[in-house]
Amino acid sequence: xxxxxxxxxxxxxxxxxxxxxxxxxxxxxxxxxxxxxxxxxxxxxxxxxxxxxxxxxxxxxxxxxxxxxxxxxxxxxxxxxxxxxxxxxxxxxxxxxxxxxxxxxxxxxxxxxxxxxxxxxxxxxxxxxxxxxxxxxxxxxxxxxxxxxxxxxxxxxxxxxxxxxxxxxxxxxxxxxxxxxxxxxxxxxxxxxxxxxxxxxxxxx
Amino acid sequence: xxxxxxxxxxxxxxxxxxxxxxxxxxxxxxxxxxxxxxxxxxxxxxxxxxxxxxxxxxxxxxxxxxxxxxxxxxxxxxxxxxxxxxxxxxxxxxxxxxxxxxxxxxxxxxxxxxxxxxxxxxxxxxxxxxxxxxxxxxxxxxxxxxxxxxxxxxxxxxxxxxxxxxxxxxxxxxxxxxxxxxxxxxxxxxxxxxxxxxxxxxxxx
Numbered sequence: 001x002x003x004x005x006x007x008x009x010x011x012x013x014x015x016x017x018x019x020x021x022x023x024x025x026x027x028x029x030x031x032x033x034x035x036x037x038x039x040x041x042x043x044x045x046x047x048x049x050x051x052x053x054x055x056x057x058x059x060x061x062x063x064x065x066x067x068x069x070x071x072x073x074x075x076x077x078x079x080x081x082x083x084x085x086x087x088x089x090x091x092x093x094x095x096x097x098x099x100x101x102x103x104x105x106x107x108x109x110x111x112x113x114x115x116x117x118x119x120x121x122x123x124x125x126x127x128x129x130x131x132x133x134x135x136x137x138x139x140x141x142x143x144x145x146x147x148x149x150x151x152x153x154x155x156x157x158x159x160x161x162x163x164x165x166x167x168x169x170x171x172x173x174x175x176x177x178x179x180x181x182x183x184x185x186x187x188x189x190x191x192x193x194x195x196x197x198x199x200x201x202x203x204x205x
Numbered sequence: 206x207x208x209x210x211x212x213x214x215x216x217x218x219x220x221x222x223x224x225x226x227x228x229x230x231x232x233x234x235x236x237x238x239x240x241x242x243x244x245x246x247x248x249x250x251x252x253x254x255x256x257x258x259x260x261x262x263x264x265x266x267x268x269x270x271x272x273x274x275x276x277x278x279x280x281x282x283x284x285x286x287x288x289x290x291x292x293x294x295x296x297x298x299x300x301x302x303x304x305x306x307x308x309x310x311x312x313x314x315x316x317x318x319x320x321x322x323x324x325x326x327x328x329x330x331x332x333x334x335x336x337x338x339x340x341x342x343x344x345x346x347x348x349x350x351x352x353x354x355x356x357x358x359x360x361x362x363x364x365x366x367x368x369x370x371x372x373x374x375x376x377x378x379x380x381x382x383x384x385x386x387x388x389x390x391x392x393x394x395x396x397x398x399x400x401x402x403x404x405x406x407x408x409x410x
Binding site: 030032034035105106107111112114115116118119125128129132160161163164166167168169170171172173174175177178179180183184185187188190191192194195198 | 235237239240310311312316317319320321323324330333334337365366368369371372373374375376377379380382383384385388389390392393395396397399400403
């Protein structure tokens with residue numbers, strides 16, 4: 001838990017806290033958690049020591065707020081419902097376009113944090129699990145809706161497909177980041193979506 | 206390039222250098238590159254300052270040797286040939302078993318390094334690309350052999366499937382590590398392999 005939850009803040013306090021967290025998210029994305037100091041964040045956000053320590057007791061609280069921030073965003077590329085092959089393919093195309101627009105730099109905000117922090121403490125790990133779950137939720141909701149409408153073949157587990165898509169996104173982005181090349185992300189999303197397509201029952205005409 | 210290539214070493218020098226690199230790989234796996242000092246490695250390997258600096262000018266050279274070490278191992282779970290669906294499925298089962306045996310702790314040696322180091326320098330990034338390529342090679346070789354024998358449907362790109370499998374492995378391990386649960390790795394490898402199965406031409410009987 002962070003020192004001050006956003007609940008108890010004035011709108012001005014909340015804006016300052018948000019600025020600190022968003023700045024920290026940006027700096028951490030560029031340098032990693034280990035490479036980021038509270039001083040770096042203060043300098044980038046243009047806030048004083050007393051302001052930062054008003055909201056966060058220490059760096060670990062600030063990092064926790066950054067994970068919460070990414071979890072709260074959910075998957076920024078996810079539309080409200082992903083309950084058709086076409087909508088899921090659009091989600092994949094958005095993920096691909098985002099990496100192309102970033103010149104393949106930086107990787108996935110959440111994946112990079114998870115890789116760096118998964119082994120640091122049980123509390124941080126649980127936060128990362130929650131954050132991934134919030135990204136997985138729209139995929140799962142969409143595939144479950146398709147399943148409930150009888151659109152997926154018998155034996156198809158919509159939760160497994162949702163998890164496979166999230167894992168494909170993570171691994172694809174990591175290889176795409178490393179290679180500076182969209183091929184890995186495109187190949188793995190194409191392959192998983194081809195399987196989703198194969199799982200759809202052909203309609204009676 | 207490291208200060209002394211292994212070529213110019215006596216067998217005893219080579220053994221010492223190998224011990225330093227293997228120890229560094231283990232310590233980095235547990236604490237990350239940023240969390241590991243040359244002193245940590247010296248203490249763990251039981252070697253002196255002068256010994257370490259005889260082989261490596263600085264930490265970045267030692268890290269480079271660790272990446273080379275993982276690349277040289279290739280994918281430790283890969284048998285010589287992966288040129289059938291059954292052999293590829295065995296490769297997947299080995300990857301799953303490895304994570305179960307490790308209690309899902311630590312993630313992928315190479316994936317964790319890539320996530321931490323991909324943005325540090327162009328030289329390190331290229332080393333990581335090579336290391337991933339050495340893991341991808343047996344998958345690609347196996348699927349290309351199947352393709353050359355006419356076992357894959359027309360339009361199937363064996364290189365795309367190999368890349369998809371490597372990306373699935375990476376993303377699956379990251380989520381499995383974070384969740385301490387085999388479900389993500391199993392779901393994504395099952396999904397990609399189902400697609401590989403679908404790509405195989407049924408034999409004429």
